[in-house]
Amino acid sequence: MLQELVPGAKFRFVQIGGGTANYTALTGAQTNATVLSGAEVVKFTRMPDGSENSEAQIKPLAYTGAARFGQLSDLPTMKELGYDxxxxIKSWWFAPKGTPKAAIEGFANxxxxxxxTDxxxxxxxxxxxxxxxLGGNDLQQDLQNTWTAIEPVAKLASKK
Incomplete structure (x- = not known):
């Protein structure tokens, strides 16, 4: 998505795996940048007490959320850096096609x-x-909004 915001910016998309695989590729100089969750950045750059790890091998540049990430409050958002x-990413639960509506509603409830709960x-x-x-129509709308946001990136990633 950032590529679409900055004229001339070009990225080569590499699918590696989850946070640990992305961290390993970044610190091993196999990639030049990566995207990690806030929790992963905390894990890779902070000490157990939350203080900065002076020996961290990566430096977070920005957070893509609407507001600063609580555990990394000094990290600016993309909007604060001038990028719209x-x-x-949200986590979604899915049921197999054909699952009875009553079962889906019961599980969702x-x-x-x-x-x-605490x-x-x-x-x-x-x-x-x-x-x-989110459930029902709100979930369906969120899925559509997410697809609208990532579809251009997915198309770029599939180009060879």
Whole structure:
């Protein structure tokens, strides 16, 4: 998405895997830049007490969320740096095609109820995730919005 914001910017997209694989490729000079979650950046650049790790091998440049990431409050957002870009990946739950509607609704209700538990709140905090639950039409709209945002990047990544 950043490539679309800066005239002349060119990136070669490389699919490596998750955060650890991306970190390894970056620190091993196999890639020049990567995208990591806020929790991964904390893991790779901070000490267990949250203080800065002076021996960290990577430097975060910006956060793509709407507001600064709480555990990295000194890290500016893309918008603060002058780029009109905001993107955060959400986690989605899916059921196999043909799953009865009652089963889907029951599972969705259980998931939504779990979002108010202390255990879940602690999990969100430890991972730096937002507490957002979407279902039904709101979820469908969010999926469409996400696809609209990433489709141009997916097309660029598929070019050889």
């Amino acid at each position: 870009m905001e993107f955060c 259980a998931l939504e109820a779990s979002t108010s 255990r879940y709140q602690k999990f969100l905090e430890s991972k730096g995730f937002a507490n957002l639950f």
